[in-house]
Amino acid sequence: DFMNALNEVKPAFGVADEELVQYTQYPIIKFDRVIDTILNDGRLFVEQVKTSERSRLFSVLLYGPPGSGKTSLAARIGMDSDYPFVKIVSPESMVGFTENAKINAINKVFNDSYKSPLSIVVVDNIERLLEWVPIGPRFSNGILQALLVLLKKQPPNNRRLLILATTSQRGILHQMGMDDAFNDELYIPNIKGMAAFKRVLESVEMFDEDELVTVITELKDVVDNKNFSIAVKKLLLMIETAKKDDNPTDRFIDDIKMLAATSSSSNDSSAGNNLVGY
Amino acid sequence: DFMNALNEVKPAFGVADEELVQYTQYPIIKFDRVIDTILNDGRLFVEQVKTSERSRLFSVLLYGPPGSGKTSLAARIGMDSDYPFVKIVSPESMVGFTENAKINAINKVFNDSYKSPLSIVVVDNIERLLEWVPIGPRFSNGILQALLVLLKKQPPNNRRLLILATTSQRGILHQMGMDDAFNDELYIPNIKGMAAFKRVLESVEMFDEDELVTVITELKDVVDNKNFSIAVKKLLLMIETAKKDDNPTDRFIDDIKMLAATSSSSNDSSAGNNLVGY
Amino acid sequence: DFMNALNEVKPAFGVADEELVQYTQYPIIKFDRVIDTILNDGRLFVEQVKTSERSRLFSVLLYGPPGSGKTSLAARIGMDSDYPFVKIVSPESMVGFTENAKINAINKVFNDSYKSPLSIVVVDNIERLLEWVPIGPRFSNGILQALLVLLKKQPPNNRRLLILATTSQRGILHQMGMDDAFNDELYIPNIKGMAAFKRVLESVEMFDEDELVTVITELKDVVDNKNFSIAVKKLLLMIETAKKDDNPTDRFIDDIKMLAATSSSSNDSSAGNNLVGY
């Protein structure tokens, strides 16, 4: 139950961020080898910060299309570490804050982290933290400047900090000169190709074997089309929607075909869904 | 426990938002099959949020020309559900609020909804909530950012939320990257073609059978012209105006012809009235 | 005397707005048939709002060149109604108000109107209420948004509201998407042609019959020129100025000729005086 879940995710000698727990409720599906690589890289960063002599600060940018799993993966890496301090800085807990209140809230998490010998801070959804909107464009320069400084500010002696940030707008970060502030970056892709697609279907145990064959046969051409990709978040939602239908298999096949048709016909280059690299 | 929580929020079968009630004073005329489809889709969303495992949050954008019935339909879907919490967030109750007061009012409705096991929030007239004006353009980025976060913020455990939002400016939402924040969207059309037109006339019981024949005969060419369309709100108003006239039939025929002449002669592409898709 | 004037304008069962009274001090000259039509239309709107079933809210935009009589006509329609609540929202009573104070003052008039079963609100000089200036352009978006909402906000049950708004900048309202918020609009023209011109001269009883003949003979070509038009406000002022002259007839003829010469030589399309339609 919930209490158990909570206990499971909480590391032995540390206090997990309650907010973070909710991002790790569901298991990660390894629909692509890259998911393993990302989790592995995460473990390496965790290790390096813990043991290196000089790089007591390390920052990584997780970027990729909307719904590709960035927050889940960052949260998972944080929760799987044995660091005593793991916190998330998220726009969701700052709705209605003034710019100053936001900066203070962000700054507080970093300052708190400096008190722990080993800390991870997840800076989630940078474009939303920055209050970015493409019209103008507008954004909070105050929050940007605070992040630019905090991303490079050495923790005090004997303190070590790993920063995991997420964004689906890496291009904007580049325009702001923020991408240079990270020591490394990881691309979190959408689901592409039938192999990855199938792995998700299998892991949610929605279709029996026959149905799965039907689905795969029906969708093979669509899903293996080189322009097709789908966010894991969207695929999981479509599966749930199909489940409620009288004929889940058909409904699901139809929905995916519809999606593929819409995406490929739209040439809107600003739609992030199908882009592999920005 | 769950049942108790339910009881606290709503004693018997649900307390409807007073503000919402006024949008459902008059019955919906099903002038087009699409009206039925929309109401049906609404019922499906209501069902899915109630029963699905993972998609405890679902958001739908109702968009269409001014006066096409978006608010009425969203309100109707909310009122027809058996959810204990149904509230509308509307610019009409926020005249004279500061930006901050607006954000807080919006945020409060969402936070209240998180206390109910099942909630519907109608976010009405987004372009007005955002204080959008095409000159500049200008809008409240603070309100936009609050909405962008609230549209994607998962309710707490055991809480479920359906968001129904309305706009007659979908294009603007796209420019702001807000359309991507919705899980689905429904187009609410104007009245087009004589069949739909007639259905409205019949249902308001204004003309006797002979008069109706006259009206239809007279207006057939005008109304069946592929460029003609009229918002249900406007048509109902024109009917009322005609009623006061000494010769309602003639007055009504004249007014519609005048409208058709004006609209077709005007090539102003920013006039929303005749556009089917944006 | 003044007290009598006040009594005359005050309807039987209602309290007239003091501010409004000053706009109805002088009788309307019906220099053109359109003036009658406008007053008639006004009476119809007054009637319709009073008796219709569903359109308990109706809004009309009176637009036309500066000084053409927009405010006077709106005020007259309001004063001639038998509505118990007739109020004007005018920039003249808000000099030095902050944006917020203006919005609150406007909002208060509307909220007060909702307490009366039958109300008329005159929203005068919208471009000034909006603090519009063509350089930039700049204007108060806060006031615009408040008006956009108030123009479409249904009064509570059993309450009925007629809104009469005036502007000499309809083009600007279109750019702001505000013109769509009105249910109807009336164009208030300048004085054009000798017939209308003469009717004003006659009604102010300035010239005796012989003088009138001289004036008309002298100015015929000028006034009947299709490019000539003059605001009623300006014509009345020129008459007053001429009165003080030793030779009123000659002075008046000269002034009008001068005006005509200046206007026709100027090709400045932004000068509103001679424009019939925008």
Add this chain to the structure above:
Amino acid sequence: DFMNALNEVKPAFGVADEELVQYTQYPIIKFDRVIDTILNDGRLFVEQVKTSERSRLFSVLLYGPPGSGKTSLAARIGMDSDYPFVKIVSPESMVGFTENAKINAINKVFNDSYKSPLSIVVVDNIERLLEWVPIGPRFSNGILQALLVLLKKQPPNNRRLLILATTSQRGILHQMGMDDAFNDELYIPNIKGMAAFKRVLESVEMFDEDELVTVITELKDVVDNKNFSIAVKKLLLMIETAKKDDNPTDRFIDDIKMLAATSSSSNDSSAGNNLVGY
């Protein structure tokens, strides 16, 4: 009653605005017939406002190059009237005021004027009141809007108001749509041609007759050049400077020649000094 009201505002024959007095310290030199015309027109406006039936408000714009005498002439017209209330609204008494304080100060002068049966308000140096700067351009829209309303706001019953405004930036007022707010306008020119030039020299009694002949002979070509003009303010200053010199005649001739050379060689069209009409 009327006479009592008059007495309350002004005991004997009127209390002149102290600030205004300083602008009328020196006599007006009638270097050009136009100066007489302007003072005459001023007297007519004063008369008309006092006696006309309907035009209880009249506003005039005095415009012309910097230093041409606009403020002096407006102040003179005001001081020469027998109005009990004559006040100047000037940026010089508002240095360091916030925008709001400025608007309130302006508004107060007008409101005070409404308490007097007959008032003159001099609105001096509008471009400075508006805090205009060509870069941007920037200006205070708040002050502009207050002025736009106050220029057209009818004084209460039995109150009469003449507004005299000055500017050396009529073009800017046109861009802002402010020029339309005036009922009349007067152009105040620079000194042009030897006749006017000589009249100033004579009236300040600087040179004896022989010297005057020398000066005139020497400067004839320069001053009668059709491109030459000089602000009366500048000419008076140059005379003072020459006076201190060992050889005033030569110094004065040199300075004027230098000025003429500089102005004619400069093709900077934004320099206001030599422009007769804008």
Add this chain to the structure above:
Amino acid sequence: DFMNALNEVKPAFGVADEELVQYTQYPIIKFDRVIDTILNDGRLFVEQVKTSERSRLFSVLLYGPPGSGKTSLAARIGMDSDYPFVKIVSPESMVGFTENAKINAINKVFNDSYKSPLSIVVVDNIERLLEWVPIGPRFSNGILQALLVLLKKQPPNNRRLLILATTSQRGILHQMGMDDAFNDELYIPNIKGMAAFKRVLESVEMFDEDELVTVITELKDVVDNKNFSIAVKKLLLMIETAKKDDNPTDRFIDDIKMLAATSSSSNDSSAGNNLVGY
């Protein structure tokens, strides 16, 4: 010593501004005849304001490249006068002031000056007072407007005021329409040509006669190049730097040659150093 220096600079019957004293610590080197002319002109202005009948206010703009000695010369003119009130308005004493505090500080100096029969106000470094930056461009319009008014505001009766302002950005002042507000202006040039150059070297007594010959021989071509010029401030600093070197003569020759090479190769027209007139 310092106290003596203070006493020397303090006029007999007046209180010198402490801040101003520091700008007159070192004697002015008359490296060019123009320096004498400037000091002379300064004395004339001082005299004229003291004795003239009507021009009780006189304002002069000292402009020239950075470091050319503008502030020193303005301060020297002020200190050498026998005026009882001599004050400097400088950005150096306003670091961290809000715009309003700055305006108030500036206004206070002028208001204080109005209490003295004879006053000099040095308005130093106008572009910095205005917080000018070429990006945008941005500047404080509030401070600009205050200065524009104060530069033209007549002191009260029997009060006389000389304003000496400095800038190295005359072009900007022109764009803002501020240059017209001055009654006169003086150009403060850089050091150009060997004669001026040598005079500085001699007066600082750095090199003995032989060394001076070497320096002059070596640098003749460089310094007499028509494109070469150097700010007196920079030259004095280079001399000081050379002094510390083991071989001052060679070091100095090298540094000047280096400077000449850099400046002439750079075609950056925004670099102010070599410009004689703007």
Add this chain to the structure above:
Amino acid sequence: DFMNALNEVKPAFGVADEELVQYTQYPIIKFDRVIDTILNDGRLFVEQVKTSERSRLFSVLLYGPPGSGKTSLAARIGMDSDYPFVKIVSPESMVGFTENAKINAINKVFNDSYKSPLSIVVVDNIERLLEWVPIGPRFSNGILQALLVLLKKQPPNNRRLLILATTSQRGILHQMGMDDAFNDELYIPNIKGMAAFKRVLESVEMFDEDELVTVITELKDVVDNKNFSIAVKKLLLMIETAKKDDNPTDRFIDDIKMLAATSSSSNDSSAGNNLVGY
């Protein structure tokens, strides 16, 4: 007296700024002769300010690509001086400050420095202090203006101040006209060429002699490529990362090759890493 003043500020031999200490934790590697030159120049500036007669203020700009060692070198120069007052002004200690708080904090450090006979102020990371972002561009003009004034403000009598400022955005400083405010500037380069590269590797004692030979042989072509350069900060981090690897030598060689490939293929001219001069 002077000696007492000295004692008050610093009892024994000087109290180093705690913040500054952290920037001098690690020894400077002299990977290039230029590093020695820079430290030498620093010593000369320290000497000159201490002993010169007139240049009691001297300011130097250290500029170069991100991570090239600017802050470390400025801090080292400051720490190696025997000045009693050495402080750093850094954005890191001002996160979340308002613009005004930042200006006050900066101003305070300078004002404190004026109390010490000999002071060094390190103004670190000017572009971050200015809150610069290329979009717009935007920055704090308030902070810019404060710095522009403080960089040129003479300390009081008997006080001497050396200012060391750092930036990786010299181009921006030029656009703002800030580069002219410095008396001198030093370029801090990246590591270029195998000689410099090798010196870093040797000094961190990571590889034994054989490994070093391998690394050098493998990377010779890459590192000696004229387009290759690497920030010392980045190189040190890559060495640390390689250390954690099972096969540090291979990992390091791979990482460097990867970096070289990425940089040379990218033609993004805004990436600062490979630029020698701006």
